[in-house]
Amino acid sequence: MVSDQPAFKMRFLFCLIFVLCSYQAQAQTGLPLPRFVSLRSDQVNLRTGPGFRYPVEWVYTKNDLPVEITAEFEYWRRIKDADGKEGWIYHSMLSGRRTVRLKKNGLLLRAASQNALPLAKVEKGVIGRLVSCPENIDLCKVEIDDFQGWLPKNTLWGVYPDEVFE
Numbered sequence: 001m002v003s004d005q006p007a008f009k010m011r012f013l014f015c016l017i018f019v020l021c022s023y024q025a026q027a028q029t030g031l032p033l034p035r036f037v038s039l040r041s042d043q044v045n046l047r048t049g050p051g052f053r054y055p056v057e058w059v060y061t062k063n064d065l066p067v068e069i070t071a072e073f074e075y076w077r078r079i080k081d082a083d084g085k086e087g088w089i090y091h092s093m094l095s096g097r098r099t100v101r102l103k104k105n106g107l108l109l110r111a112a113s114q115n116a117l118p119l120a121k122v123e124k125g126v127i128g129r130l131v132s133c134p135e136n137i138d139l140c141k142v143e144i145d146d147f148q149g150w151l152p153k154n155t156l157w158g159v160y161p162d163e164v165f166e
Helices: 004-022
Strands: 035-039 044-047 056-060 066-073 076-080 086-090 099-102 106-109 118-122 127-132 139-144 147-152
Touching: 066 086, 066 099, 106 139, 118 147
Parallel strands: none
Antiparallel strands: 035 066, 044 056, 044 086, 066 076, 076 086, 099 127, 106 118, 106 147, 127 139, 139 147
16 A cells, blocks of 8 residues: 555646646636736836835836736736736736727728728827727727727737627
8 A cells, every 4th residue: 555655646746737737827816817907007117026125127107008917926917018018017006997009000990891981090009998899800999089980900909819808
């Protein structure tokens, strides 16, 4: 019986590792990772690590900027911005409000069709509120200032290519 104990421990450890690795990546909040959120304030510190003792590497000065949460540690969220900059932000500085940032200049369309009439010209870097991204369509409805219209999903940073958002 003594000779079977190491083999049992190895099988148990293997099963435990298998079960833990087979779960979808989830944060401590139970929300999926990665996911998009936005900055809650126009003064948000990006730190080198998950805690106030870590130095501030960057200060964001634009509220509603979309960021992607890639990890969580207690009350801290590791984020990545549209320029690829990564670091840690305290959770209360983030909002679940979905926003997008334009990757290139484009036309805000009046309807959910690539052939729709343009409503306005929009410039690279403009931030808008994500309204919806319907299923089976490569356009998302966004609100930029007082305009609501449609933009191609591939021109937006802040939404995943196959994401459906209502």
